[in-house]
Amino acid sequence: MENHSPNPWFLESELGRRAPQDCLFHVIPVALEQSVSYGTGTARGPGAILRASQQLETYDGYGVPGEQGIFTQALLDGRGSLDETLHTLSAAVVRTIQLRKVPVILGGEHTVAVGAFHALRELGLRAGIVQFDAHADLRDRYADSPLSHACIARRALDLGFPLFQIGVRSLSPEEAVFREARGIGRLDAAAIAAQGLPDPLLPADFPETLYLSIDLDVLDPAAMPATGTPEPGGLGWYQLMEAIARAAAGRRVIGFDVVELAPIPGFHAPDFTAARLVYNTMGILWRAGSLGPFDGKLRAR
Numbered sequence: 001m002e003n004h005s006p007n008p009w010f011l012e013s014e015l016g017r018r019a020p021q022d023c024l025f026h027v028i029p030v031a032l033e034q035s036v037s038y039g040t041g042t043a044r045g046p047g048a049i050l051r052a053s054q055q056l057e058t059y060d061g062y063g064v065p066g067e068q069g070i071f072t073q074a075l076l077d078g079r080g081s082l083d084e085t086l087h088t089l090s091a092a093v094v095r096t097i098q099l100r101k102v103p104v105i106l107g108g109e110h111t112v113a114v115g116a117f118h119a120l121r122e123l124g125l126r127a128g129i130v131q132f133d134a135h136a137d138l139r140d141r142y143a144d145s146p147l148s149h150a151c152i153a154r155r156a157l158d159l160g161f162p163l164f165q166i167g168v169r170s171l172s173p174e175e176a177v178f179r180e181a182r183g184i185g186r187l188d189a190a191a192i193a194a195q196g197l198p199d200p201l202l203p204a205d206f207p208e209t210l211y212l213s214i215d216l217d218v219l220d221p222a223a224m225p226a227t228g229t230p231e232p233g234g235l236g237w238y239q240l241m242e243a244i245a246r247a248a249a250g251r252r253v254i255g256f257d258v259v260e261l262a263p264i265p266g267f268h269a270p271d272f273t274a275a276r277l278v279y280n281t282m283g284i285l286w287r288a289g290s291l292g293p294f295d296g297k298l299r300a301r
């Protein structure tokens, strides 16, 4: 069942291959699955997204984001040491941003976001992390690991990044207390269900530069059943599109990830949904004027 043929580039069927310097978006697929706590299969997520992307229309309903160029790096194998995988990923993100391109990380489990956080820190970027997720991921450790996918938001805070959470509806009592005590910005799924999406969505004092971390389980399981830890009561498709647009409005997005796809063999709709989310997010951010060209100093406050 393992597919050993090399993955196509994202939307290669329509866009072909272009030199990396001619592509605004640099897709970095990471087959990481080391700390899954419930359903398994996230290592197969990036390949499934790349294959499903071959079926996308280039027109996303408003324009053709692919005209900006989409380069896809070779799949990063996450089976070795976790530290090494995150280090390799972090170096790839640093290089991509230094090239003035937009890293688009495909998970794999949510821990890949920690690789991106390290890259932002290395570049001295004080970005705000906007986390779209059913789960708070604020545990200090989980199943004996500080790098579990249940800890990624806590690691962002440890590294000094301001955090805003969208769509959360599952957390431990300790995480709830911690979240309150730290005054972490949030727009939980229940609040969205009751009042809709506020506009503007982010607080005025949240950083101008953002990194978006999108756990697919932020979507309702009806729209996205193929995740390891599904939770009822999630966002609808158009709500998520609108939330991404409102978060990015008037701000600069340095990169994003889409994580936690755990493909269900024989059921391709979720894979395509994930690919569509990646592509539409490119389009939303491009049209919002939230992407590049980045300034020469890579300084962002």
Ligand SMILES: [Mn+2]
Binding pocket: 133, 134, 135, 215, 217, 218, 229, 260
């Ligand atoms: Mn999650």
